[in-house]
Each structure stands twice: as structure tokens, then as C-alpha cells.
Amino acid sequence: YREWVRPVVTGVTYQSAKGEHVEIRGSEILKNWRAVVGKAGFWDVSLPEAFFGDYNPYNELIYGDWFFPNNPLHTGEVFINGKALQEYVTWSCKSENGQTIITAYFGDLDPNKEFVEITVRPSCFYPAKTGVNYITVRGFHMSQAATQWAAPTAEQIGLIGTNWSKGWIIEDNVISDSKCVGITLGKDRASGQNVWSADMSKDGADLYNEMILRVINAGWSKDNIGSHIVRRNKIFNCGAAGICGSFGAAYSQILDNEVHDVYTRRNFYGAEMAGIKFHAAVDMVIKGNHVSNSFIGLWLDWMAQGTKVSHNVFEDNDYVDIFMEMNHGPYLVERNRFMSVFSLRDWSEGGTFRKNYFAGLISRAPQDRVTPVFRTRSTEILEVKPIAGGNNLFIANTFADGKGVQPVRPKMHAMDQEDQLIGYGLSIYRDAAMPVMSRRNKFLGKAQPLKK
Template sequence: MNGKDANDGSLNKPLKTIMAAANKAMPGDVITVHAGVYREQVNPPRGGTDNAHRITYQAAKGEKVVITGAEPVKNWEKVDNDTWKTILPAKFFGDYNPFADLVHGDYFISMDRPNHTASVYLNGDWLREVYSEKQVLTPSENVGSWFAMAPNKGKDDANAPTTIWAQFKGVDPNKENVEIAVRPTVFSPTKAGINYITVRGFKLTQAATNWAPPTAGQIGIISAYWNKGWIIENNEISYTVCAGVALGKYLDQGDNFAGNNSQVYTTTIDKALKNGWNKETVGTHIVRNNHIHHCEQNAVVGSMGCAFSIVEGNEIHDIHVRHAFSGYEMAGIKFHGFIDGIISNNHIYNTGCFGIWLDWMAQGVQVKGNLLHDNSQADLFIEVSHGPALVSNNISLSKESVLMNSQGTVFGHNIFGGKFTVLFYDSRQTPWHLPHSTNIVALHDNPSGETQFINNLFVNGSDVSQYSSALLPVRFDGNIYTKGSVRAIGLKEKRRMGEVKKDMEEVMKKYKEQDAVETNALVKNEFDAANTLSVQKNEVYLEITLDKSWLEQKRKLMTSSVLGKASISNAPFENPDGSELKIDKDYLGNKRNVANPSPGPFEILSTGKQKIKVWTN
């Protein structure tokens, strides 16, 4: 369509840009965007008033709509071999030049490399940044690379040009689609309180995002920072140096220069509470059915602004696979303060980091029905949180299933194919809250234990031996151990979890080390579950051997009354709305036998090798 921003935005007189529509839209309006590539940064000036009066941004049905943070670049001049050069004037970038902007922030580790927020793309795929003209001129068998020289802020002439060298393997860049990222985000408001927005059906891509730590206003390709009630669904979100979807806190002076210790984040929480961190003001977002990939920090990130939200049905992969930098915030999904949040039915794989990382204040969290595999660190890390947290009906098949230094967690009806790493004691004082609230009751340290394993299936490669003893009770009940799995019970020697400080006298006075307790276990050392994943077209299948005879040993249905309360927070295991918790459905949504539920994520209907569809793209 040939739109003009002077038009009224009707079907017969369409607008040219999404931003022009955003400026006109009022609560209850729907903005339908037709096929095309929109090179703009959408900054919605207002949101809806409630769920019934949203402002909806949607791609026209059946049409491909791309909103990109990149601009095309031609006029490449060949330098040598596959390396070419272009010189861009300052006006090309306007007020933001990512080639002059270093990735930086709290908890970020540069690895002594000047990583920039910029990217260079060849036919939609990104080249790798190198750090000298010599490197970009050196022939390489790997993916193409780029190096840039841009004006140094405050030192050089702001009107000086930017020179980019890029190595394009075997192609003439003037005959291909070459783009560079120039916008720091694609779809993000610049102020808080832009509530009840829906964004659906787009390809959102190629933003020059900066590092998104929990202490700063977090900006991704798309950001719902310090707003309420966003729905982000059915999008493809891809290619950025840092974050894909950001559900974080408000922007503040001093962001990304606060420091790297626990006290800094405690101060951040105190300020957030004064700035409206509560269920009435922020959070309650839904991020569902998106395809999120090629983000180097995380696919979905949030700090406190993510509370009371749901992340479901997303395919997440190729996160932090380039390892150009490091830090403490890399995961497929990384949340701080994810109170009463739900992470369900996602497929998270091929990350160079954690699959899911729940850090501080993961109270009332449910992680259920997710498929996790081929993640280079643990599929799940729950850090310095006091529960209650429920982890149920998941398939966890990476080499490391779980990293823990938290309490008040129940693992129920999962398949585990990796080891558990458990820190014996963490002295950090972290908050716990009133149930279903952001209101902080007190701070507490983080001893190991106070964990329940109920009705799980442990297969080859799983190892929970580090829970053989802990500082708080550990309960195992109704679990199955097949060939190649390692139990916590029956070890000849106790293993202290993780790195234990030499001086533990005061800790051991406060807590008495306890042996794990197990009941109703089935140990099948000769039974090979032989679990493997296979991909056929757009479907993922789990091939696994199960045995109906396992049901001869009776098990209890997992309910609020069976699970009790998390001891430190004194909060019950229940749903976010306060209703009773019942694990009465399996991974596939089938009803469980409430009188005797099957171990693992599937209700077992037959004996032998099973081929179970566990994901459809």
C-alpha cells in the first residue's frame, strides 16, 4: 500500500509509518500493519486503560511485516580478498551511533574486548565483531566479520564519519542485502505507565540493544518496562547483541553505573517499592507463542517489572552462543523478582548459558511443562530465593539439569537427565514477601535444602547425590531411578554442596547438617529408559522406554495440602490467585489418575518404547 502519514489511517487512506498510527491510536483501537519492512523505532505515546480497552498493534493476517532496527548500506569498496570498506557520515546515524557505543553495565564482563551494541548483517544473518583492522583483513574460514572506527564520544568531532570494514565470504556486498543496526530498540516506550498494549504477528529484529542488568531500566528489541498488562504474542524476535524481550524496571539516573554487589540490588528494590512496584501498577504481562532466537544476553529478561507475568509456548534458542562477552545475566529466560510468575510449555535449547534463571524473589513461581535440552549450563537455576517454587512436568535433558542455592522448592513429575549442583550455603541476605505480594517481610540467608522431590523420573545422566545432606531437610518420595542415574540416598560418604567456606562454625551452629530422607523409591538399575530426542519436520519427539509396572507402587497426587508451606517464607504452595494447587494433568494435558498418578511428566498407559510428540513449531 502507498500510505501517507498525512492520511487519516482508514482502510482507504492508510498511514505510511507505524509511529504515525501510534500517535493517533486511543484505548480500544487496533492498528493493523500491512506487509513490508518498516525501518523505525515504535515509541507508543499511550496505552490502553484495561484489558477490554487495549491498544493493539498487529500484522495483517497472512502478511509478513518486519519492524527492524537496521538500515541498508551500499557503496562498499573492496579492500583485499573478501574484506570491503564503507564510510558513513554522522547524519546517517542521527543521535545514536551504535558503532561508538560500547556494551556496558552492572554485572557485565567485557572479557577485555570493546564489544559494541552495533551489528552488521549479510542477508539477514549477522557477522562477528573483531577488534582490529588487521583481524578483519585476515582471511578466515569462519563466519564473516566486521570492525569499525567511529567518533569517540566527548573526544572526537561528533560530525566525523564512521568507517566500517567487513569481511563478506565470497560475495559482493553491493549485490547483496547488507544492513547495519542503528536503533537501540524496535518497539519500546520511553516512559513508564504505557499499559495494556498488545503486539502480535510481527518480525521484530536487528536492534542495537545495550546490556540489561536488574539494576537498570532494561531495554530489549521489544520492551514493556515498568508498564502493566502487555501481551506480546506470535512474533519472531531475533538478532540483538543483548536482550530480546524486556519486562524490566523503570529507567533511572545512574542506570548501569551502580556497581556489582548484592547491596546495590537491595537498594534498587527499595527504590522500586517507592516507585510503584506492586500488582496494581506493573507486571501481569503475557509473552506467548513467540519464536525468539539469536540474542546474545537473553531471549526474555525482567527485573521486578516481570512480576505476576506468564511466559508460555515460546520457542527459544541460540542465546549467548557467540561468547564475545560474559556477565551474570545470560539465560534463555532471566528474571529477578518474578513473584507469582508462570513459565510454561516453552521449548528452550541450544543456549550457551542457562535455560531458565530465576534470581532473587522467585516466590510463588511455577515452572511447568517445559522442554529443555542442549543448554551449555543448567536448564534451570534458582538463585537465593526462599520459595515457594514449583517445578513440575518438565523434560530436562541437558548435562546439568539444575543449579540451586535456594529453598522452598518442589520438583514434581519431571524427567531429569542431568546433574544437580547445589551450593551448601550462601550468606547473602535476600528478601521474602507476603504471599502474592511485593511487600517485603524480611531478609534471610540461603542454606541448602528445604527441597522436595516427588514422583520424578530420573534417567541416564541424572545425579542428585549433592542433596545427600544439606542444612535444611530434603525429602524424596515416589521417584523412579533408572539405569545411569545417581541417587542422593545410600552414599557411603556425604558430599557438601559446591564450594564451602573453611570458616563455617557459625553456620553449623545455626543449622544442623541433615541427611536426605527418601520413601517409596523404585530403583531400576538395569532398566534403560533410553531417552532420545528426534526432530521430524517441525515436530520434536521424545523416544523413551516406560514400564506400566511402576504404577504398582502407589503415589499421592501433588496438592497444596500434600506440599505444605515453604518454611522461611511461611507461604503455602498454591496458585497465583490463591486457589488450591493440583498437579492433576500431565505434560500433554492429559488428566492424571488422581488416585495413583504416574511418575514423570506423562501418564503411563503402556509398557515399552514410546514415541511421544513433545513440541510442535
């Protein structure tokens, strides 16, 4: 099926028939390529605007808050025999005289004899309106969507997404080749759309705090939003994130997913790239996932409270396995294996870390930005305050020393600076503003304990 499924009725199950291989693609097959005279291996095709309908991803640039491209990038993509080509490297596009012209390099291959597809839809499965609740999506292969950047301050449209609803189950699917994000459990459009890009005279953190109030006033609570289950999916080849959500993932369970090969091209910079990333991870369970080669494994950004991260495996994530940013807690990180060269980046407080294996470096940095603290099991704000740092408990963890080699962490954008407090083990917490407790931990090689 080459379509965008837009559910409108609450409580419907979409499921592939037993024993069937059912695919939903956001692309179309493209023939009628013409060899470019004088340029061996290059071909082009001209398409009228009517071919695309109301969405032309070759006129649509990737855009949004905290997105910093090296070059203007389109949401569209060109595939040959199932493999994506890279814009500026092997394909380009332009519009003239009411036509979209795509030029691509296919080398020795004849695109009219091969299987060439181009993405034409912004999603494969996403409701056009908010509040379509209790949808189950099970057993599909979904791929090749021209998705837009999913900033936390915008409507977040993924290859599959929930669009500000409650109680979805997304399970046993294969989700791949999204230009930006695979699964979104995200924010609505009405509460704001890329507000920082619209007014960069203000600090982005201040604008996000203003948005938090708008979202709460619009009904963000356990009664109305979140409580989704995302489990046993295979998610890969996504340009920015495998799974993400701002506000809309609260009270959800992210279970036993395989996420890999995310943000591998590195053809832009930004602040939303991870295998799994959530803003406002309130009372969530993130358990049993395997996240690899995804830049950042798990990124909990702002307001993680009451959330449990357990029994996950993270490896080959070259920025960091888990990034805790702007959270007051409490939250629990338990029985995980952090196997990459950077294990933990801690810009938060109020965490309990129990029975984890940390193979790599740990860094931390207090934050003067402010973020809310909620009433327990609620989205009601009690206070707003900065991150002093500390107030963590480490119990029965094992800290290795990465063979004693301190690698260089790649930058996510030009403003990204390495934390000054960085090392193996817990020595970086010795001067934390709030108390840090350490009990029954093991330190291997050059990894250092909390106390000298």
C-alpha cells in the same frame, strides 16, 4: 518497516493485518561500499554522524553491571543476506573527522550487489516513557536491533520491551537478531542505572538489595507493574538472553514460546545470559516453553516466590537447564523435561519438584548473600535472610545418570566456580541444612536417592 515504534497511548493493539507478513527492523540497508586496496575481500564504508541521528551504535559500547567483555564490543551489527557478521572476526568500526567508518570482510561477495544491513536503532518496539499500559503486540517479525546489555540494575531495553508498565500481551511474533536481548519486561531507569559499575567498592548484591527498597518505594506492586502475557513467540539469535526482566515481570505469564540459539558466540562473559531469565519472579507462570542451545535454559535469580514452572522442555543448554539462584520460595517446578548434561543448579531453598525428568547432573551451593522474603501474593518484604539450602520436596521425579559421564560445565565469567556438591540424583541433599523430602522418585543407572 525500518523504525523504532514508541507507543505513547495506553490500551492500543498493534497487529499485523490478516495474511500479511509484516516486518519491523532496527537496521538500514547499506550500499556504497568501497573495496579496501591491498586487502582482498575487505570493504569499507564511511557514514556521517547525521546518518545515525541521536544514537550511533558504532560509537556505543556494550556496557553494564555484570558484563565482562573479552574485547570492547559495540551495540551495532553488520548483516549480509540476513546473516550477522561478528565484530573483530569479520567487521570493525572507528570514528574519525565526524565520520563512522565500518570495515567488513565479505570474502568473494560484492556487498554492493548483495543485501547488506547494519543496525542503527536501540530497539524495534519500546515506549520512550514508563507506564504505557495494556499494549498488545501481535503477529510481527521483528529483528536486527542494536540493543544494550540488560543488567538487573539498569533500564532493560530489548528488541521489544515494556519499559516498566503493566498488562502487555506480546504474542505470535518472530523475534530475532538482537545484539543483547529479545524481549524485556524490565526495570525503569529512575531507580538506578548500572549502580555497581558506578561504585564497585560495594558488593553488587548489597547494591541490588538497596535497589529493591527503591523500587518498592517507587510503587512496585501488582497494582502498577507486571501482569504481562508473553506467548507463542519464536525467539532466536539473541546475543545475551531471549526473554529477561528485573522486577517488571512479576505476576506475568510466559507461555508456549520457542527460544533457541542464545549466547552462541561466547565473545563475552557476564551473568545475564539465558534463554529466559528473571529477577524477582513473583507469582509468575512459566509454562509450555521449549528452550534449547541457550547456555542456560531458565534462570530465576533472586526472589522467585509463588511462581510455577511447568510443562517446559529444555535441551542442549551446556551450562544448565534451570538455575535457581537466591530464592527462598515457595515455588513449584512440575512436569518439565530437563534433557541437557546439567539439569539443575540449586542455589535456593523452598522448592517443590514434581514429576520432572532430570537427564543430567544436579548441583547445589548454600549462599551467605541475603535476599528478601515477601508477604504471600505481595511485594511487601517480611524479612531478609541468606540461603541455608534444603527445604525442598521432590515427588515422583525421574533421575537419570547422563550415561555416567560427568562433563565440564563452561564458565560464565572468571569468578564462576563449580559447585562442590554435584551428582546424579538427590544424594547431594543428604547433608542439607534444612530438611529435604523425597517421595516416589525413580533413579536410573548411577543416579542416587536421597537416603543411602
